[in-house]
Amino acid sequence: MRGSIFSTLAAVAISSSVLAADLKDTIQRNNEVFAQAYNAGDAAGVAALYTEDAVILPPGAEMAEGREAIAEFWQGAIDSGMKDLKLEAGDVEEQGDAVREIGRFTATAGENSLSGKYVVVWKKTGDGTWQLDTDIWNLNGN
């Protein structure tokens, strides 16, 4: 009996850590879709990955709410020549129907390499996919 309780507990622990790894993989796949759309110059495609009333908080600008404003922001970033965006999920934690992701990004702007970090709160949609609901980032250097 004791053995079986322990194996059950172990199985639960393993399955919950597998789920956590799955979740991080899922979020990282979403990051890759995001970067791919951005690097293809598809601002509307990027904006479609956010919830309807998502908020972005970009450095050097006011916060912006909603897909239209978000598409406009990313179009501006594309037009400014920011390229080669890469996003890398770090710590990913489920909180209710949301996921808090801490991640890192790199990009280039002309001859400059940019590196920074971000926090995204993702929300699960009706069809079980995740969308960005809050997105804030900054650069590691000046």
Place this chain on the structure above:
Amino acid sequence: MRGSIFSTLAAVAISSSVLAADLKDTIQRNNEVFAQAYNAGDAAGVAALYTEDAVILPPGAEMAEGREAIAEFWQGAIDSGMKDLKLEAGDVEEQGDAVREIGRFTATAGENSLSGKYVVVWKKTGDGTWQLDTDIWNLNGN
């Protein structure tokens, strides 16, 4: 009967919006405690408002984890002459045992006025109080 079901629903709706207002007030009170400790030059007091393994993601620096590193960061900000910190909770949303706050801040650095925005994920502690668990911010201007 119908009337009473409607009043019950109305009461539930009102009570949930009162709870949301209460939560925002609670978070804003915590912000005031944070700013008060910071403006008094008490970096350890600021760090004590975070969870043990909280992560801060400051602009112009690498992310830092844990109260010791967080105290060191805020001590650096105090030593750099950043003063008059004010924090203002904006949208506050409960997600499981966490709260996602979007807020704005102002501060001064010598003759410069700083204004920016932040996202904090708060977690409820054993005694029912809230602590900062993830804290990221940036400036609106350059």
